[in-house]
Amino acid sequence: MTSEQASAATFNISVQPSGRAFTAQGDETILHAAIRNGVGLPYSCKDGSCGSCKCRKLSGSVVHKEHSDKALSETEEEAGYVLTCSARALTDVVLESRQVTDESAFPVKKLPVRVAALQRLSHDVMQVKLQLPAADQFRYHAGQYIEFIMRDGARRAYSMATAPHVQEQAPGVELHIRHMPGGRFTDHVFGAMKEKEILRVEGPFGSFFLREDSDKPIILLASGTGFAPVKALIEHIQHKGIQREAALYWGGRRPADLYMDAWVRERVAQMPNLRYVPVLSNAEDEDGWSGRTGFVHKAVMQDFADLSGHQVYACGAPIVVDSARAEYSAQCGLPADEFFADAFTSEADKQGA
Structure with a gap:
């Protein structure tokens, strides 16, 4: 042929x-x-x-x-x-492919959204809240992402940081967007973007969502804004009353990178089965940091020498996700089909830069 x-x-x-x-x-x-x-x-x-x-x-x-x-x-x-x-x-x-689920994917839709609110969570992370059309029942799994469709057809993908049940109160989603200087879209987000601006998105996409047919304890691994979909997972776990043991390891360079640390600690106080381990890789003396240091995926290995009975949900920088995938399997016995990931690839990553 x-x-x-x-x-x-x-x-x-x-x-x-x-x-x-x-x-x-x-x-x-x-x-x-x-x-x-x-x-x-x-x-x-x-x-x-x-x-x-x-x-x-x-x-x-x-x-x-x-x-x-x-x-x-x-x-x-x-x-x-x-x-x-x-x-x-x-x-x-x-x-x-052992990660295929029996549940059909939610329909992918293109729809207009309105910027409802903008709030800086740190010097380089913007919380963008989008209002969805009320008539559009936009359905998705906690952890999935949407893509912005730009005027020239280019696309930018961002994970939704809100769980689906939030739609019941107000149709909308929250995104955590890190500023990439020189990036056409993020320069706009941190510069000219205003409330009430209309944008076009498509979604939901991605297979990063909680597998609820398991009772295995959960490791949530996030670096930087990889926390966004993990936040949605935590909201979902709390809303559904899921009682599985869960540990969140969130890594950043310095304390400001853990831009919703207080939010996480509030959830830990409300959720007896959730444990939180923040990890910094480049803390300075002026930070007064007394917590864990080093690579965040290594902190998991220090605490869990045997991951054979766990599920891992990893999101963030490709180097973190890729290292965790390889090392957890080779050194900690994690089954390959119990590692679920969403690596945040920038345009430079995609072009091999």
């Missing part, structure tokens, strides 16, 4: 061991087809940068578009692994 013929064809994609199945057009990625069909494959960045969607190909043939070697190496590809966000089917394909 020529590449032109493959692009015009339709292929059957099945996922084991869940038995979920869907069809994919030859000109779309397998992940795009899964989202379109409401099948919850794991993913995060959608552009071949982070590796969250990597799974094993049991049979069939695919072709990959350009992607990061870090997300999928040549050796891994030769061993039969694929990135569903970058792979197009050339034949019917059978994949193995």
Whole structure:
């Protein structure tokens, strides 16, 4: 079959061991087809940068578009692994992905939103509250993200820091946006953006949400604004009365990076099963810091030599997420399918900078 013929064809994609199945057009990625069909494959960045969607190909043939070697190496590809966000089917394909859930994904929608409030949480983190159209029942899992669609079609993704039940009181979501100097979108957020501004978004996206069919204790690992979706998870856990043991490890360089430290401590006081360990990597003498120091993912390993009976939910800088994924599996016995992640890739990350 020529590449032109493959692009015009339709292929059957099945996922084991869940038995979920869907069809994919030859000109779309397998992940795009899964989202379109409401099948919850794991993913995060959608552009071949982070590796969250990597799974094993049991049979069939695919072709990959350009992607990061870090997300999928040549050796891994030769061993039969694929990135569903970058792979197009050339034949019917059978994949193995143990993170597929039986619950269908919520429908992805494009909708206008209004900036309801802006508040600086630190010198470089802005809390942006968005008002959603009341008539639009925007449904999502705590931990998922939305994408802003800019006028030229470019997109910027941000995790929602509010749990879905908040919609019952006021249709809206909260985002935590870090200023990246020179970044077109974040320069606007920290400069010209005003309340009542209308923006266009699409979502929900992502497979970073709590698996409620497990009773395993939970490790929540966040670096920087990776706390945003973790905050939504904590709100969800509290709202649902989930009694699983949970420990939040939140890492930053200096105390200001833990920009909602007081909020976390309030939740710890209300939730007996939640423990909080803040960790700083570059504390200065003037900070008067007496807490944990070093790399936040290492702090988890110091406290949990054996993670074989846990679930880990990690979000933040790719170096933190990638290191945790590799080291928790190799050194702490964490099963690969019990690590759920959302790596925050910047435009520079995506371009290989």
